[in-house]
Amino acid sequence: MVRTRFAPSPTGYLHIGGVRTALFNWLFARRHGGQFLLRIDDTDQQRNVEAALAPILHGFRWLGIDWDEGPEVGGPYAPYYQSQRLPQYQAAVDKLLAAGLAYRDFASPEELQTERQAAEQEKRPFLYSRRWMAESEAEAKKFAAEGRSGVVRLKMPREGKLVIPDLVRGEVEFEWAREQDHVVQRADGSCLYHLASVVDDFDFQITHVIRAEEHLSNTPRQIFIAQSLGYPLPEYAHLPYVAEPGSKNKLSKRKLDKYLKNRDFALVNEHGLAIAQAIGLATAADAFNPVIVDFYEQVGYLPEAIINYLMLLGWSLDDKTEFFTRRQMIDNFSLERVTKAPASFDPKKLWAFQDHYMQQLSTEEKVERMLPFLVKAGLVQETDTVAARQLLSKIVAAAGDRVKVAGDILAYADFFFLADDAYPFDAESFEKHLKKPEAAERLRRFRERLAALSSFDVQSLERMMHEFLEAEQIKIGAVIHAIRVAVTGKPVGPGLYDCLAILGKEKCLKRIDRALGQMA
RNA sequence: GCCCGCAUCGUCUAGAGGCCUAGGACGCUGGGUUCUCAGCCCAGUAACCGGGGUUCGAAUCCCCGUGCGGGUACCA
Numbered sequence: 001m002v003r004t005r006f007a008p009s010p011t012g013y014l015h016i017g018g019v020r021t022a023l024f025n026w027l028f029a030r031r032h033g034g035q036f037l038l039r040i041d042d043t044d045q046q047r048n049v050e051a052a053l054a055p056i057l058h059g060f061r062w063l064g065i066d067w068d069e070g071p072e073v074g075g076p077y078a079p080y081y082q083s084q085r086l087p088q089y090q091a092a093v094d095k096l097l098a099a100g101l102a103y104r105d106f107a108s109p110e111e112l113q114t115e116r117q118a119a120e121q122e123k124r125p126f127l128y129s130r131r132w133m134a135e136s137e138a139e140a141k142k143f144a145a146e147g148r149s150g151v152v153r154l155k156m157p158r159e160g161k162l163v164i165p166d167l168v169r170g171e172v173e174f175e176w177a178r179e180q181d182h183v184v185q186r187a188d189g190s191c192l193y194h195l196a197s198v199v200d201d202f203d204f205q206i207t208h209v210i211r212a213e214e215h216l217s218n219t220p221r222q223i224f225i226a227q228s229l230g231y232p233l234p235e236y237a238h239l240p241y242v243a244e245p246g247s248k249n250k251l252s253k254r255k256l257d258k259y260l261k262n263r264d265f266a267l268v269n270e271h272g273l274a275i276a277q278a279i280g281l282a283t284a285a286d287a288f289n290p291v292i293v294d295f296y297e298q299v300g301y302l303p304e305a306i307i308n309y310l311m312l313l314g315w316s317l318d319d320k321t322e323f324f325t326r327r328q329m330i331d332n333f334s335l336e337r338v339t340k341a342p343a344s345f346d347p348k349k350l351w352a353f354q355d356h357y358m359q360q361l362s363t364e365e366k367v368e369r370m371l372p373f374l375v376k377a378g379l380v381q382e383t384d385t386v387a388a389r390q391l392l393s394k395i396v397a398a399a400g401d402r403v404k405v406a407g408d409i410l411a412y413a414d415f416f417f418l419a420d421d422a423y424p425f426d427a428e429s430f431e432k433h434l435k436k437p438e439a440a441e442r443l444r445r446f447r448e449r450l451a452a453l454s455s456f457d458v459q460s461l462e463r464m465m466h467e468f469l470e471a472e473q474i475k476i477g478a479v480i481h482a483i484r485v486a487v488t489g490k491p492v493g494p495g496l497y498d499c500l501a502i503l504g505k506e507k508c509l510k511r512i513d514r515a516l517g518q519m520a
Numbered sequence: 521g522c523c524c525g526c527a528u529c530g531u532c533u534a535g536a537g538g539c540c541u542a543g544g545a546c547g548c549u550g551g552g553u554u555c556u557c558a559g560c561c562c563a564g565u566a567a568c569c570g571g572g573g574u575u576c577g578a579a580u581c582c583c584c585g586u587g588c589g590g591g592u593a594c595c596a
Contacts, residue, residue, distance in 0.1 A: 009596065041596065109594080125522050126592085151594055169525075178523050178592085186594040193596050217524055217591035238525085241590085246531070248588050264531090264547080312532065312545090319534035320544050339533075342589070346531050349546045359559080402558045412557090465555090480555040492557040 002034030003207045006067075007197070009041045010052035014059035014293040016345065017212075017242035017251045020310045024239060025210045026065045027311070027333040034207070038070030039200055040081045043193060049083070059293040063303045064326065069204075077204045082196050085203075089191040092199045092229055093152055093184060100135070101228040102184060104150040106143035107132040127158070128181050152185035154224060162220050167208075167237035167335040174220045182221050198222050202231040210237040210335070213342075214250070237335045240314050243344040251345050253291050265290060268347040272299040275407035279376035290347050300369060300406025302361075305354040313343045323356065355404055366396045369406040377410050379417035391416065391502070398498035415488045416502065420510040425518065429491040433482040440519050442472065443482055447512045456505045458497040465497075486515035 006022035008014075029036035038060075042049050053071060060067070069075025079085065096102035111132070119126035132148070133155075134140035140150065157176040164172045184195040201209060216238040226233055242251045245262040249255075259265045268290050276283045281298060288295055296306055308324055316339070317324075317332050324332070358366075367389055374380040380388040395413045396403070403409055415423040433439065449468055453460060469476055484496050487508055493499060500508050 007596090043596080120521070123521070172524070174524075180592070183594050188594085190594085192594075197596090212590095213525070214590055215596090218596095240526080243589085248526085250589075309532095314532090316533055318544090322545060341526050343532065346546070349532060352546055355559090400559065404558085476555055484556065490556090494557090496555055 001205075001207065002029055002032040003037065003205050004029045004034065004210055005037045005039050005201070005204065005206050007039045007041045007200075008053075008056050009044070010049045010056065012052040012055055013253070013287060014056045015251075015253060016291055016293060016310070019059070019063065019065075019293055019306075020242050020313055021210070021212055021239060022060065022065055023063075023307065023310055024315070024333075024335075024338070025208075026067075027329055028208060028210060028335060029068075030330045031333045035068040036066075037075065037204060037206075038067040038080065039204065040071060040083075041193070041196075042081055042083045043190065043196055049081070055294060059297070062297050063293070063307055080204075082200065085196070085200065086191070088199055088203060089185075089196050090189075092195060092225075093191065096154070096184070096225070096228055097152065099228060100155065101224075102152050102154050103130075103181075104134045104140050104143075105130075105132055105153045105181070105183075106134060106140075106146075106148035106150045108148065125178060126180070127177070128153075130181070149187040151183045151187050153181040153183050154221060154228075156181050156221070156224060162223065164219055164223065164236060166216070167210075167235055168338045169216070169238060169340065172216065172219075176220070179220050179224075184225070194218060194222050195225060198225045198229070198231070201234055202226065202229070206234050208235045208237060210239065212241045213238045214241060237338070240339055240342045242313060243342040245345055245347065247344060248342050250342070251291060253286065253289075256285060256289055256291065259289075259291070264346070264348040268351060271405075272296075272407075275299045275373070275405070275410060278410045279373060279407070280378075291345075298407075300373060300408070301354050302357045302369075305350065305357040308357070309350045309353040313345070314339045351404070355401075358404055359401055363393055363396050366403070366406070367392050370396065370403070370409040373407050373409055374417060377414070379410075379414060388417075394502050395494070398494035398502060400494070402494065412493060415490065415493075420507055421514055423489045423511075425485065425489045425515070426491055429481070429485045430518070433485050434515060434519050436482075439482050440516060442474075442479055443486060443512060443516060443519075445472070446479065446483060447509060447516075450500075450505065450512070451509055453505065456501060458495075458501050461497045461500050483512075487511045 004025040006018075006025050008018060008022075026036045038057075040049070040053060057071060067073060069077065070080045093102065097104070107128070112128070115129060116126050132143060133153075134143055134150065143150065156179045160176050162174045162176060164174070166172055182194065183192060185191050200206075219236060219238075223233060243249055244251050244255065245259055245265045260269060272290065272295055273283060273288075276288060276298060281288070288298070290296075293306070304326075307326075307329075311324065311329055312322070315333070315337055317337065361369075371380070371385060371389060371392060374388065374392065375382055375385070392409075395416055396409075399409070399412055403412055434443075446468060449464055453464055465476070469479070472479070480496055481491070484493065484499070485491065487503065488499055503511070
């Protein structure tokens, strides 16, 4: 039975790198018919754990990463919050102490610092002298009487080697003598991550610890704890971390300013920001950017695209397969094919996956995803969605692949929903196409033919246009841009005949008249 | 400093001694389709970190450098 876990801290946001780690855990569990669980690392004793956790759980659900045990779903080993498992940690510490594999240490931070500096000066690796180690109650009392406070340290082996079998890295060797006597319990009685993590993994019956590479160096002390407690060791797999755009540094939310200097990252960011603004979303930079999953949901990306992209960050099936259904991901995932080197986050490539998956959607599916954006932007009344859906359906069909994320519908099609006297004219295009000397007269003549048209469908419009061009002795390029700007206000958009047909004769005439008015 | 890890086009990667004058994808550039913009199609651009071995033969194995990253916390 395979059991994997992901252990988020309740920080209030779901980080894209964390999702990749969680995804691999999830995939591995699903691949082997096992369970994937969520454990909450809230040893920091934050106040609003629930509030800070909600966006994270929401993000996982949105992405389709479900958990078999953990917050909100419970499970046989509940609770899954570290803050609620203090007694278990205390019991582990007691057991370690009783077995002589940990000790109370009464050294002051200054004394420790002095030893550390001495080692540094002599250019030898630092190893605590254990001078203030208390192995008996009497010793402990003596130190305490001196006014010292104690922590609990691991009594690590000082000779021999440890070989860690790692499912992605092979065998990794450590010398015990290089390992410090790490603190597992603070003076105030609270326990540290490594102890808690090992105890949890055992209690929750985790079989495979799949986590980021930064934990590889910490593994010896965890193994020591596990072995000291008599736990069987889980399998380990250390994944390369997700790196910054165009760099090998670990991706972190803190260095947003730096990422914004990356052209592609900035582009994706701005594009999302524009949509967020159009729907009136508050966008604090540290809570809304391409490093955070919520960004993608709010802007209208598809979870399939994110997941497919992330799966290929540090994993590949072969030399050609790029697209995977959820089923195919599960069926093909293996830790053996995880890459060893860090993989940098490339927003442009994510964009390409988004483009692909958007194209796979039917018109109805797109409408479903885009309508909420129109409502949020105030272009469609919530009470009016039946009519809006009908109109939107035509627009979506006409817009084709131009709409990359659901939120793009705003920029591409807002003019359909705005009043005939309220859609804005793009200043530059207006200048370029409608300020020409012959433009007004020509537009007027086009308007006459439009007005005379009996059926207002794409074919008729196209036929009429050709007759018009014949009569005017001009090429289409000489007039079509002017018409587009007059009717839509924009230099780009769906095919012009589509735009005209969707708007209908009456609106088209009104809009041309408005443009004519502005030109005069 | 010490310990550990990693190292193929700008990016994601294929490659487990000959299939490699290194393949695919994204990006970028050029061309085609076209009313704009997308899309689509075609073409092009671009990499084995360096040096030593081993071998008939090395991107692939070994060693040494170098670079990058992680750890070395009463952080997770």
